[in-house]
Amino acid sequence: MAAIDEWCATPTDHDESCPVADPVYPANGKVTLSENDFRSGDGVPLTFTRSYLSSPFLKSATAMGPVWMSNWQRQLNVAGTSGSSPKVIAYRANGQPLTFLFTNGQWKTSSFSGLALAQNGSGWALTDLTTDTVESYSAQGVLLSETPHTGFTRTLTYDGAGRLTAINQRAAGAVPKYELLSIKLEYDTSGRIYRMTDPSGGLTQYGYDGSSNLVSVTWPDGYVRRYVYDDSRFKNALTGVIDESGSRIATWTYDARGRATSATHPDTTQNVRFAYGNGSTTMSWADGSGTVNFASVAGMLRMTGGSTADGVESRTLDTSGNLLQKTAPDGSAAYSYDAAGRPVRAAVTSPSGTVITSVRYADATSLHPSLVATPGKMRAFVYDAGGNVTGYSEFDTSDTTGASGFDAASTGNKLTVGARYDANNRLAQATVYVNGVKTEDWVYFPDETGNLQTAQELISRWLLGAVDRDASNRVTRATGNYREARFTYDKRGRVSRFTYNEDATALTAGLKRFLAVDYTYTPDGRVAGRTGTVARNGGTAQPITGDEIDQWISNYEIGADPVGPPANLSGSRRYLKADAPATITPVCAECYVFTKAKLAWKLFYRGLTITQTGQPVRGDVPELQIAAQEQVPFPILIPEQNGQSKRAILYAQLFQNTGDADAGFVKCSYGRPATKRCREVRERCIDKCTMQTLPTPATNDGRNFHKCFTMCLADNGC
Structure with missing residues (x-):
């Protein structure tokens, strides 16, 4: 009983700091873990994700056991709406709470969250201001639907017992054949989800132990991921993860209060230990240690400083919890906010120099900027009534x-x-002028699924002629300009085969080529092998080297024409183990559309990555998140995004990852104290990727550098 009492006595404040060590919140010691079970191929994907929290805030969410919840178990606690201090608690996809207080006729969070709550005649609406996605809730706080800005509606269906049984996605104006994309859920006799059927018919099955802990996930291909709970003091505390190959990839231990004391992995350099003090936590790694100081400010545990061998970091917060000033060994930062709590200025100084970003908003409530000033550039925006x-x-x-x-x-x-x-906020036409001269004139047409089917640039005549999709809206065929790409997926939605048929044209010097690339995967989902062949002018397919495969795929992903590199078919099949130490990833089916036909890369990404001279940007990029990536995009200033946050959110459309961050203002204080290590890693990654991917500024648009650079940072834990 004493152990249980201490477990329940752990701090209930939400920890704003980033979790560390795969992963632990350092202020309250809670272990968290998020995994993605399904992701559709839509421009704004339909997903089914799970999140674990060792001491959950939402005790009633038990459909996946007492400590796991899905992203579709979001809900509002509206029990506190009456009384002298009305409040609503919104439980987000990761299980974390967000409290709204009724102030001056509006529901507001203490610090700006990027989420807007409003009560309507039939219930509640929660709007993500970074995407303009609207979540609709019943008067009792039950999630009813989610409506992204570009014409999709995702409706939740419940049975008579109040259990969620289906998430149905419909595209506005869809014909009956493509009317529905559905995730279906089935329950065992204890009311727990035991099976999820994805839109393609794939079955993901969930197993539980006698304490209702989620102990296994069986994927559609039959491989099993397992979870261990073997701390006798805390029957629901996750102590380990065993991957699909049978290897234990993570282990956690806890103190008497249920706080994580260590996280260990097969790569011992990633191990960390935690020691908790009064308002501080000390973390120890193989290469050093550091301390994080924190305090409860506006109902949330927030980082107030820290120290490592590199020096001391100090932070100044206002009474709402907004970061005003930060001084650390690797630089300093200062932030300003308007009366609504929206950031209007960020001044970040590092050894590479000073970067100041200023924002003026188009209205009093949204995150839509009218003006954005950054080093060397001014941007202005005009909006229609739909935003x-x-x-x-x-x-x-x-x-x-x-x-x-x-x-x-x-x-x-x-x-x-x-x-x-169009009427569903989908981009229909865009014209680009440079110094008064029309350089691009795009027209766009959606398909029956609500996704982009055809795009044509009328000046250059570049064409995305047609796109076919499977039952999960993943691209299976894309055509245009004498070319055709086809994709085959395995049971877990991963590309297993990619073919590219390039007709003979003047650009190919009359050479017709057909590329075929096959992928195999390890049980835990990593690429195990990759082979490629090319057939010329209808002849016999010949093996090509890994370098040639890389060039074909790189050219495809950036929308190059032609895609085929200069003919050189000598070589042999090459597997991943021969490509070490580089990590091989499957081809990105729609990246070439993103970089060629959509505007986010052209207007923002390249400028955040490559200078006008074609060289990489030194120092960290401005703290901008790019919104409306399916339309003409706009930037959002978010103070103190860390590298992982930027890669997961700012670059999500360009490099689709398997995880999905929660909605709203994704700002994340550093969980690990300030260190010079990641700054040094950043410079090494820039040098490495410059040599590998920027041979000539005139012929490289920066995408390959960007992909190499972000992967290098992630591989080095930065």
Whole structure:
């Protein structure tokens, strides 16, 4: 009983810091874990994810056992709406609570969350201001539907016992054949989800122990992932994960209060130990240790400072918990906010220099900017009544740091975009002008699933002619300009075969080529092997080297024409083990559409990665998240995003990952104290990827560098 009492006495405040060590919240010692069981191929994917929290805030969410919950178990606790201090607690997809207080006629969080709550006649609406996705809840706080901005509606179906049985996605205007994309859930006699059927018919099965802990997940291909709970003091505490090959890949231990004391892995350099003090936590790694200081500010545990052998980090917060000032061994930062709590200025100084970002908003409530000033560039935005960017303008400035803000002087170069949308906020046409000269004129048409089917640039005549999709809306065929790409997927939705048929044209010097690449995977989902062949002019397919496969895929993903590299068919089949130490990833089916036909890369990503001279940007990029990536995009200033947050959110469309972050303002204080290590890793990654992917500035748009760089940072734990 004493152990149980201490378990229940652990701090109930939400920890704002980033979890560390795969992963533990350092302030309250809670272990958390998120895994993705399904992801559709939509531009705004339909997903089914699970999150574990060792001491859950939401005790009633037991459909996946007492300590796991799915992203579709989001709910509102509306029991506190009456009384002198009305409040609503929104439980998010990761199980973390967010409290809204009724202040001056509006529901608001203490610090700006990027989520807006409103009560309507039939219930509640929670809007994610970063995506304009609307979650609808009943008057009792039950999640009823989710509506992304671009015409999809995801409706939840419950049985008579109140159990969620289906998530049904419909695209506005879809014909009956494509009317429904459905995830179905089945329950055991104890009311726990034991089977999930994805839209393609794949079955994911869930197993539980006598304490209702989720102990196994059996994937559609039959491989099993297992979870261990062997601490006799805490029957629901996750102590280990065993992957599909039977290897234990993570182990956690706990103190008497249920706080994690260690996290260990096969790679011992990633191991960490935790020691808890009064308002501080000390973490020890193989290469050193550090301390995080924290305090409860506005109902949330927030990092107030820390120290390592590299030095001391200090932080100043306002009474709402907003970060005002940070000083650390690797630099400093200062942030300003408007009356609504939205960030309006970020000044970040590092050894690479100072980067100042200023934002002026288009209205009093949204995150839509009207002006954004960054080093060397000014951007302006105009919106229609639906919140879509219909006018975009940018010009180069002489302000190398951003210190001049909106007063920066133009250097003359100017780019503008005019756009229009259909009734469902889907981009229909976009025209690009550079210094008054029309350079691109795009038209777009959606398919029956609500996703992009056809895109054509009328000046260059580049064409995405047709797109076919499978039952999960994954691309299976894409055509255009004398080319055809086809994709085959395995039972877990991974590309198993990629073919590319390139017809003979003047650009290919009359050479017709057919590429075929086959992938195999390890039980735990990593690429185990990759082989490729090319057939020329209808001849016999010949094996090609891994380097040639890389060039084909790289050219495909950036929308190059032609895709085939200069003919060189000598070589032999090469497997992943021969490619070490590089990590091989499957081809990205829609990346070429993103980089070629959509505007996010052209207007933002390249400028955050590659300078005008074609060299990589040194120092960290401005703290911007790119919203509306299916439309004409706009940036959102989010103070103190860490590297993992940027890769997961800012770059999610370009490099689809298997995880899905929660909605709202994804800002994340560093869980690990400030260290020079990641700054040094960053510089090494820049040098490595510059040599590998930036041979000539004129012929490289930066995407390959960007992919190499982000993977290098992730591989090094930064």
